[in-house]
Structure formats: C-alpha cells, structure tokens
Amino acid sequence: MSPDLHDPRLDLVLERVVDVPRALVWDAWTKPEHLIQWFAPAPWTTVDCEVDLRPGGIFRSVMRSPQGEDFPGVGCFLEIVEGRRLVWTDALGPGFRPSAKPFFTAIIALEDYGAGTKYTARALHKDETDRKTHEDMGFHTGWGTALDQLVALAKTL
Amino acid sequence: MSPDLHDPRLDLVLERVVDVPRALVWDAWTKPEHLIQWFAPAPWTTVDCEVDLRPGGIFRSVMRSPQGEDFPGVGCFLEIVEGRRLVWTDALGPGFRPSAKPFFTAIIALEDYGAGTKYTARALHKDETDRKTHEDMGFHTGWGTALDQLVALAKTL
Numbered sequence: 001m002s003p004d005l006h007d008p009r010l011d012l013v014l015e016r017v018v019d020v021p022r023a024l025v026w027d028a029w030t031k032p033e034h035l036i037q038w039f040a041p042a043p044w045t046t047v048d049c050e051v052d053l054r055p056g057g058i059f060r061s062v063m064r065s066p067q068g069e070d071f072p073g074v075g076c077f078l079e080i081v082e083g084r085r086l087v088w089t090d091a092l093g094p095g096f097r098p099s100a101k102p103f104f105t106a107i108i109a110l111e112d113y114g115a116g117t118k119y120t121a122r123a124l125h126k127d128e129t130d131r132k133t134h135e136d137m138g139f140h141t142g143w144g145t146a147l148d149q150l151v152a153l154a155k156t157l
Numbered sequence: 158m159s160p161d162l163h164d165p166r167l168d169l170v171l172e173r174v175v176d177v178p179r180a181l182v183w184d185a186w187t188k189p190e191h192l193i194q195w196f197a198p199a200p201w202t203t204v205d206c207e208v209d210l211r212p213g214g215i216f217r218s219v220m221r222s223p224q225g226e227d228f229p230g231v232g233c234f235l236e237i238v239e240g241r242r243l244v245w246t247d248a249l250g251p252g253f254r255p256s257a258k259p260f261f262t263a264i265i266a267l268e269d270y271g272a273g274t275k276y277t278a279r280a281l282h283k284d285e286t287d288r289k290t291h292e293d294m295g296f297h298t299g300w301g302t303a304l305d306q307l308v309a310l311a312k313t314l
Contacts, residue, residue, distance in 0.1 A: 002213025005252030055212065055236050056159025056244075078235065078253050079212050087213075091248050091255040095162030096235050096262045098248040098283040105253045126255040 002079055002087065004107075010131050012123040014143045019116040020154040026083045027157060028150045029108060038153050040064070041145035053080055058094040075099065085109050102126075104134060119147065159236055159244065161264075167288050169280045171300045176273040177311040183240045184314060185307045186265060195310050197221070198302035210237055215251040232256070242266050259283075261291060276304065 018025065028034045032051045040046040043066040050060040060074045075090035091102035104123045111118040121143055125131040175182065185191045189208045197203040200223040207217040217231045232247035248259035261280045268275040278300055282288040 002211065003209070003215075003252050005254065007254075010254070052160070054159065058160075078249075087253055089249065089253060089255065091259060092235075092246065092262065095160050095281070096244055096246060096264075097162065097164075097167070097281045098246065098259045098262060098287075100283050102248060102255045102259055105249065105255060107253070124252070124254045126257050130255075 001081065001085065006122070007124075009128055010125050012125075012131060012134055012139045014121045014140065014147065015119070016144075016147065017113050017116055017118050018147070018151045018154075020151055021115065022083055022110045022112055022117045024154040024157050025110055025117050025119060025150065026086075028154050029086055034153060034157070035061075038146055038149035041142045042149065052094070053077060055079065056092075056094065056096045059088045078105070083110065103130060121147075158238060158242065163279070164281075166285055167282050169282075169288060169291055169296045171278045171297065171304065172276070173301075173304060174270050174273055174275050175304070175308050175311075177308055178272065179240055179267045179269055179274045181311040181314050182267055182274050182276060182307065183243075185311050186243055191310060191314070192218075195303055195306035198299045199306065209251070210234060212236065213249075213251065213253045216245045235262070240267065260287060278304075 028038060030051060030053055032049045036046045036049050039061060040063040045064045046061055047064045048062040050058055052058045055077055057077050059077055063071045073090060074093055075088050076092050076094050076096060077088045079085060079087035086108040089105040091099055093099045104125050107122045109120040123134060125134060185195060187208060187210055189206045193203045193206050196218060197220040202221045203218055204221045205219040207215055209215045212234055214234050216234055220228045230247060231250055232245050233249050233251050233253060234245045236242060236244035243265040246262040248256055250256045261282050264279045266277040280291060282291060
C-alpha cells in the first residue's frame with residue numbers, strides 16, 4: 001500500500017461515519033451506473049462517467065452545472081484495495097500520462113464501524129494555494145453533499 | 158497492469174536488446190546501491206538516490222553535472238511488476254501528491270530475449286512541446302549511454 005504522507009497545510013479531509021456497510025460504499029464509488037447518480041453535489045448532476053478500475057485505468061466524469069454547462073474531468077486510478085482504499089488523480093491521465101491540468105489526488109479510505117462505515121476522503125495538493133482554491137470551490141460542502149447522496153443511494157442497493 | 162496507451166507524438170522510446178539476463182537488469186534498476194552507479198550518463202554522476210519500491214513510494218535521485226552542480230529529482234513509483242515492468246513519474250511525489258514540476262512518466266519494460274533481455278524504456282509527456290524539450294535535452298543519447306552503463310554494471314553482478 002502507498003505510504004500515507006498527510007500534510008494538514010496541503011490536504012483537505014472529509015471524515016464521517018455513515019450507516020451503510022462498507023461493501024455498498026465501495027460499490028457506489030466503483031460502479032459507473034451508481035457513481036453517476038451521486039458523484040456531483042445537487043443541483044449539479046453527473047451526465048457521463050467511465051471507470052476502468054485498475055492502476056493507470058481511466059476515471060472520467062462529466063458534471064453539468066445548474067446552468068447547463070458541462071465540465072469534463074479526466075484522470076486515472078492509482079491504487080485499488082478492494083473494498084478498502086481507492087486512490088485516483090487528475091495529475092495523470094489514462095496510462096499514467098501526465099495531464100495538462102494537474103490539481104489533486106484523492107484517497108478514499110473505508111473502515112468497518114459497527115454495522116456502518118468510517119469514511120475518509122482526502123484531497124492532496126501540491127501547495128497551499130491549490131489547497132485553498134479547492135477549499136474556496138466548496139470542497140467541504142460539495143464532498144459532504146455528494147456523500148449524503150451516496151449514502152441515500154447505497155440504502156436502495 | 159496499466160493500459161498501454163502509446164502515442165508516437167507524445168512519447169520517446171529507447172528499445173534495445175542487451176546481453177544480460179532480465180533479473181540483473183531489474184536489480185540494476187531497483188537497488189539503490191546499483192542505480193547510483195549507472196543512472197546518470199557520464200560525465201554526469203548520480204550522487205544520491207532513494208528507492209521505496211511500492212506504488213506511491215518515493216523515487217529520488219540527485220545528479221551532478223560535470224561542473225559540480227547538483228540537480229535533485231523526486232517522483233514516485235506507480236506500478237511494479239517484479240522483474241518485468243517498472244513505472245514511475247515526476248508528476249506525483251511520495252504518497253501520490255501532485256508535484257510542482259510535472260514533466261514525464263517512465264515505463265521500463267523487460268522481456269526475455271534468448272539469454273538476454275529486450276529492454277524498452279518509454280517516456281510519456283502531456284504534449285508535443287514537452288516531448289520535444291525532452292528530446293532536445295538529449296533523451297536518446299542520455300538514456301542510451303545510461304543503459305550502456307547499466308549493462309556494464311550488470312555484467313559485474
């Protein structure tokens with residue numbers, strides 16, 4: 001597993017206990033037919049996504065704003081520990097090729113917590129400026145709302 | 158294994174058959190005490206290096222120019238297939254954190270070829286400008302000379 005090198009000046013973290021089992025959280029994150037339902041915080045929507053779940057495999061999504069503008073995002077997966085840990089970045093594209101707009105790496109960690117799951121999402125940035133930009137874009141509200149949506153979906157699975 | 162998404166406009170490739178066994182080429186690439194002896198093409202030298210051989214683990218080297226100036230480089234490993242495939246990038250640092258100076262991803266592939274090894278080193282860039290910059294820095298001569306040095310070292314192992 002990759003080394004955990006946390007840096008509070010450079011990272012943004014969403015940590016929460018949710019009342020759905022770990023396996024369902026994993027499915028919601030890794031199956032495109034689920035992901036498309038929760039990934040963008042409302043009133044934004046996800047209108048397309050692509051998941052090739054292996055290191056170097058594509059992770060692509062298109063988010064649509066309430067005004068109808070589409071924002072495509074593409075990156076690749078870096079590390080997959082079935083049911084427990086998912087790492088991806090937009091600093092590399094499919095096949096690990098460096099990307100034109102590197103911004104962050106996401107580490108999603110899942111642990112059993114009673115009948116539920118301790119969910120930790122961490123966004124890693126290269127410097128404090130990028131961390132602050134992401135924070136000002138609404139990281140905490142956005143990722144929190146998306147997690148609410150994930151939980152609501154998982155309860156229907 | 159990661160998808161191979163080659164693009165001749167964006168990649169630089171060094172492909173050669175060398176007369177040393179695959180296992181020794183692998184050792185030369187992955188053991189710091191060997192790497193430090195061949196990694197910089199003479200008259201440059203490698204004066205320090207660090208290898209944490211796992212996805213997200215650090216890959217750091219310091220090259221010294223003939224004029225005595227030191228050039229540190231830091232990146233991380235992305236994919237390790239023992240004896241066969243080594244992928245690393247400077248677009249991410251240790252722990253997969255996006256780096257300040259992303260430039261290329263390297264894919265080193267080794268195949269048995271008689272008693273020797275078919276050696277393929279591929280450098281992936283985000284655009285043609287970066288590919289050309291790397292080419293003009295002397296990619297082919299530099300990586301070729303370093304491979305000669307690797308082979309010479311491997312024959313002593």
